[in-house]
Amino acid sequence: MNLETLDAALRPALFEYLLCLGDDALILGHRLSEWCGHGPYLEEDIALANLALDCLGHAEALLTLAGEVEGKGRTADDLAFLRDAYDFRNVQLVELPRGDFAFTITRQFLFATYACLLYEALQQSAFEPLAGIAAKALKEMRYHLRHSSEWMRCLGDGTEESHRRAQTALDELWMYTGELFEVDDTLRTLIEARIAPDMAALQPKWREQVEAVLREATLTVPEDPPYMATGGRRGHHTEHLGHLLAEMQFLQRAYPGAQW
């Protein structure tokens, strides 16, 4: 199905879902872009900037589609720059501050493993425009996965300091990974319509792939905490998102409609 043949009853759920995917990419892309000019060395500075650019490309494609599904004329820019924090639907994992290099790379690795599985499954989406974006995004996400996986090995199986920083990052980030696989009513509706994949079913695969790389990196897989962070998909975010949006949205808010 496409925009013309989409069942009207599915539109609200699909709009929400596209915001989830688009916001994940937008916020992650923003965090990666913060490294521009601050990378540990030139080639890695360029690498992180390229990863950020890919994420922003995915965000633009997904948020543009979201606006079309919503049908109120909102563009990707409107959605990115004019919504407040409680209207954002990204997981909390991506809004956390960039931390040190180990933190950024570990977060990228955990997210990219998930995103590759997600986009791979989404290629079969019954909603054709989303399947098209997923096929494209998957190719790019695989570069992210390769890059971050190689870094996990370098850091984990590196010096005492790199190993310690990587393990600390992993231990801090683990409680934010559960949210990636939540299935709520919105998602259930879309799973039944074969538009979205069953995220809960992807979690064991994610776990297997992550653990394989961590083993090679001589890092310890953290224990599942008693509480996994949750709420991002419902607009409940950490204190970090507000500050991020203040910076990201400042120009459009201060000079509405500015173009260059």
Next chain:
Amino acid sequence: MTPAEILEALTEVRDPEIPVLNIVEMGLVRDVRLEGETVHVDITPTYTGCPAMRTIEAAIVETLRARGFQQVVVHKVFREPWTTDWMTDEAREKLRAYGIAPPPPRADEAPDLIPLPFTVAQSGPAVPCPFCGSEQTRQTSAFGATACKALFFCEACRQPFEYFKAI
């Protein structure tokens, strides 16, 4: 003008980052349709975040307006996703002459899209130096100044060069 003639006209639109290449030989133009007075051009992005796409869209409109079309609509499509396999052999040769190592044919186990598990060492066939032809080259960065390229160094002639990644 027929769609085939419009396609020919579009060979005037060059990649802003790699001006030796035009968008037709890069495989960016997926379809050209005439609906009454309106020309519809379907293009597919090389990379989703490629900032050159906007320049290319504007150039398409300008080029076709100069040929007398008042109504030009450019559609960005994702199906099928762009692959370097759609680049013509002439385009690859132009890249090499320009000093950028061209992408190899994207086989089922494309060297740049390594399935899990990964290996740290660089895998896949050697990338020949576009300047001296030597295969004694190594990758210095998987990412370059633009999303589509990686950075390499030639041990033989001691020059760095860019490599257009297979995707």
